[in-house]
Amino acid sequence: MKGGSPRRYREWGLAYLMLLPALVVFAVFTFYPFARNFKLALYQNPPFPGLPSRYVGLHQVGTVLSSTSFHQSLVSTFFYVLMVVPTGLLGGLLLALAAHKAIRGMSIFRTVFSSTVVTSVAVAAVVFGTLMDPVVGLLPWLGIDPHPAILQNPTWALPAVALIAVWQFLGLSFIIMTAGLQSLPDEVLEAARLDGAGTWTMFWRVTVPLLSPTLFFGLVVGTIYAFQSFGQIDILIGPQNSGFTHTNVLLYAVYQALSIQNDPGMAAVLSIVLFVILLVFTLIQLRFLERRVTYANA
Amino acid sequence: MAGVSFQRVSKRFDETAAVDDLTLDVHDGELLVLLGPSGCGKTTALRMVAGLEDPTHGDVSIGGSVVNNVEPKDRDVAMVFQSYALYPHMTIRRNIEFPLRQQRVSAEERTRRSDEAAATLGLTELLERKPGQLSGGQRQRVALARAIVRDPQVFLMDEPLSNLDATLRIQTRADIVALQRRLGTTTLYVTHDQVEAMTMGHRIAVMRDGRLQQVAAPQELYERPATTFVASFLGSPGMNLVPASASGGELRIGDAVVGAASGSSDGPLTLGFRPESAHLDVEGLNAEVVLVEQLGAETHVICKIGDGTKVVVRQGRDAVRPDLGDHVAIVVDANSLHTFDPTSGVRIEPAQ
Numbered sequence: 001m002k003g004g005s006p007r008r009y010r011e012w013g014l015a016y017l018m019l020l021p022a023l024v025v026f027a028v029f030t031f032y033p034f035a036r037n038f039k040l041a042l043y044q045n046p047p048f049p050g051l052p053s054r055y056v057g058l059h060q061v062g063t064v065l066s067s068t069s070f071h072q073s074l075v076s077t078f079f080y081v082l083m084v085v086p087t088g089l090l091g092g093l094l095l096a097l098a099a100h101k102a103i104r105g106m107s108i109f110r111t112v113f114s115s116t117v118v119t120s121v122a123v124a125a126v127v128f129g130t131l132m133d134p135v136v137g138l139l140p141w142l143g144i145d146p147h148p149a150i151l152q153n154p155t156w157a158l159p160a161v162a163l164i165a166v167w168q169f170l171g172l173s174f175i176i177m178t179a180g181l182q183s184l185p186d187e188v189l190e191a192a193r194l195d196g197a198g199t200w201t202m203f204w205r206v207t208v209p210l211l212s213p214t215l216f217f218g219l220v221v222g223t224i225y226a227f228q229s230f231g232q233i234d235i236l237i238g239p240q241n242s243g244f245t246h247t248n249v250l251l252y253a254v255y256q257a258l259s260i261q262n263d264p265g266m267a268a269v270l271s272i273v274l275f276v277i278l279l280v281f282t283l284i285q286l287r288f289l290e291r292r293v294t295y296a297n298a
Numbered sequence: 299m300a301g302v303s304f305q306r307v308s309k310r311f312d313e314t315a316a317v318d319d320l321t322l323d324v325h326d327g328e329l330l331v332l333l334g335p336s337g338c339g340k341t342t343a344l345r346m347v348a349g350l351e352d353p354t355h356g357d358v359s360i361g362g363s364v365v366n367n368v369e370p371k372d373r374d375v376a377m378v379f380q381s382y383a384l385y386p387h388m389t390i391r392r393n394i395e396f397p398l399r400q401q402r403v404s405a406e407e408r409t410r411r412s413d414e415a416a417a418t419l420g421l422t423e424l425l426e427r428k429p430g431q432l433s434g435g436q437r438q439r440v441a442l443a444r445a446i447v448r449d450p451q452v453f454l455m456d457e458p459l460s461n462l463d464a465t466l467r468i469q470t471r472a473d474i475v476a477l478q479r480r481l482g483t484t485t486l487y488v489t490h491d492q493v494e495a496m497t498m499g500h501r502i503a504v505m506r507d508g509r510l511q512q513v514a515a516p517q518e519l520y521e522r523p524a525t526t527f528v529a530s531f532l533g534s535p536g537m538n539l540v541p542a543s544a545s546g547g548e549l550r551i552g553d554a555v556v557g558a559a560s561g562s563s564d565g566p567l568t569l570g571f572r573p574e575s576a577h578l579d580v581e582g583l584n585a586e587v588v589l590v591e592q593l594g595a596e597t598h599v600i601c602k603i604g605d606g607t608k609v610v611v612r613q614g615r616d617a618v619r620p621d622l623g624d625h626v627a628i629v630v631d632a633n634s635l636h637t638f639d640p641t642s643g644v645r646i647e648p649a650q
């Protein structure tokens with residue numbers, strides 16, 4: 001649209017006027033912090049509180065990116081996302097397939113399956129924390145004595161918090177998959193049945209390809225969700241175990257840098273890294289995956 | 299090859315009886331058209347043969363054996379859906395091969411048979427494309443190819459031409475008929491288009507509200523409709539149906555005598571005659587012209603007779619065309635009269 005006549009200008013003016021409240025909110029809470037963050041990254045924290053921070057340019061970025069703790073964080077995040085996203089998507093799909101059958105009372109299951117979406121992270125973390133408790137938890141009840149306790153165990157702590165994330169993502173994943181299944185063209189599935197496809201072929205050769213737009217969407221949403229896990233780690237592992245490097249996923253590392261190490265510069269660098277990773281990841285997914293996805297009405 | 303038979307088949311969806319006590323035999327090698335208005339249960343009947351819907355009552359048989367409890371994939375029937383139902387993520391070749399892959403047909407034979415099916419339907423050039431890259435008519439032919447490649451016992455076709463434009467429809471109609479006659483596969487063909495039914499079927503089964511009205515060869519159906527519904531549904535426009543009465547061996551519409559009442563006892567009845575069995579004359583049934591439709595080769599003159607009933611008269615190209623509002627007289631060919639029971643609508647046969 002090209003502005004030209006005075007009337008156009010007046011319309012544009014009005015449009016901006018109406019957008020102003022939203023723009024102000026965005027500016028204060030999103031754009032300004034976003035920009036400010038980049039500035040923070042260029043300043044190094046003083047060795048003692050009270051002294052002014054020092055401009056160091058990209059030097060700090062280099063230090064953080066080459067530190068072992070950052071590498072550890074990156075690896076942990078990578079494993080964490082790998083544990084959460086595929087499991088959550090597959091679990092959601094299986095639940096959705098199970099609930100897709102037109103059986104009476106199925107709506108109750110649908111409600112139950114999708115309820116994890118509305119459960120708060122804190123509640124979920126406390127419940128799972130209790131289940132994983134070395135004294136009153138599930139394992140001692142089953143007669144297994146976990147030693148050291150799961151959440152203090154360097155091998156199992158990350159999978160344990162990932163499990164909570166999977167559980168929480170399951171509800172959203174289930175809703176996405178159910179919506180996807182309901183939009184599948186019935187006649188195509190029926191044609192496949194008549195053409196002799198068994199359950200296995202039906203699933204892998206027909207349902208999954210037809211569902212690929214949904215799976216793709218779930219993948220993007222799930223990845224962003226997993227990268228942003230924070231609550232369960234803070235509550236279950238928390239500052240009391242701040243020496244735990246292997247559960248230090250990127251977002252938690254940002255928090256740690258800021259509130260435990262009191263190092264806003266480092267936190268800024270880490271959060272920029274997180275931002276760039278998510279950006280690149282989303283772009284890759286959009287570029288490469290979307291091309292392979294089959295849209296049913298194509 | 300095998301015939302299909304419905305034995306007192308009903309299908310209920312909660313309150314609605316989609317198919318109501320249907321008994322019908324489709325002969326081996328026959329193309330039988332299921333014809334009826336929207337919602338009369340045609341698709342439901344077809345889906346029961348495919349096994350996609352279970353009958354509430356009665357038995358569906360294929361090749362003489364009851365298939366009520368046979369899985370769709372074990373029925374050896376191929377269905378062509380109204381929406382084509384192609385696999386959008388597979389190439390045309392893959393689509394056509396899909397049923398063969400499920401039957402574990404060897405790669406060599408698979409290629410041979412799908413090439414042959416594709417050639418039959420003129421799809422050879424398109425084999426590497428995806429369904430999304432084809433026109434409606436081409437997709438339609440892929441759906442047919444996927445059906446014929448299996449060489450099934452029965453073809454089920456649900457309004458396969460309804461998404462095509464008029465020209466393509468006529469051509470594809472002829473293609474399907476030629477294909478069916480060549481393969482000799484028993485075919486159940488659903489349509490709500492009576493021209494399609496008349497031109498394609500060996501026989502036509504007319505349905506209404508889930509019930510079978512009449513099964514007969516097209517010409518028979520046209521010439522001796524069993525009910526007023528069949529009479530008005532077939533032909534375009536359909537048969538004129540006028541309240542009339544029989545008395546003293548004469549058939550009257552109002553006061554006008556239009557023919558001899560042979561076979562019907564005195565009393566009211568419904569009189570039917572085709573638009574082409576009537577013409578305008580100087581003396582006859584008085585009427586007023588309310589609409590004149592010119593279709594090129596012929597003209598439909600729609601008139602209103604004394605009691606308000608509309609009657610259509612078909613005129614040839616040479617006839618004198620009346621104007622709107624003209625008072626005319628309709629003369630009906632006395633040999634082309636049909637009589638029906640005024641309440642049940644069932645045909646009353648003239649005594650020979």
Ligand SMILES: Nc1ncnc2c1ncn2[C@@H]1O[C@H](COP(=O)(O)OP(=O)(O)OP(=O)(O)O)[C@@H](O)[C@H]1O
Binds near residue numbers: 315335
């Ligand atoms: N799955 C279903 N659940 C409930 N009612 C149904 C279902 N399928 C069909 N019906 C009803 O059964 C009746 C017959 O439907 P059907 O689809 O067989 O009609 P049709 O003759 O194929 O019509 P059309 O020409 O519009 O396709 C309709 O009244 C329809 O509403």
Ligand SMILES: [Mg+2]
Binds near residue numbers: 340341342456
């Ligand atoms: Mg239908």
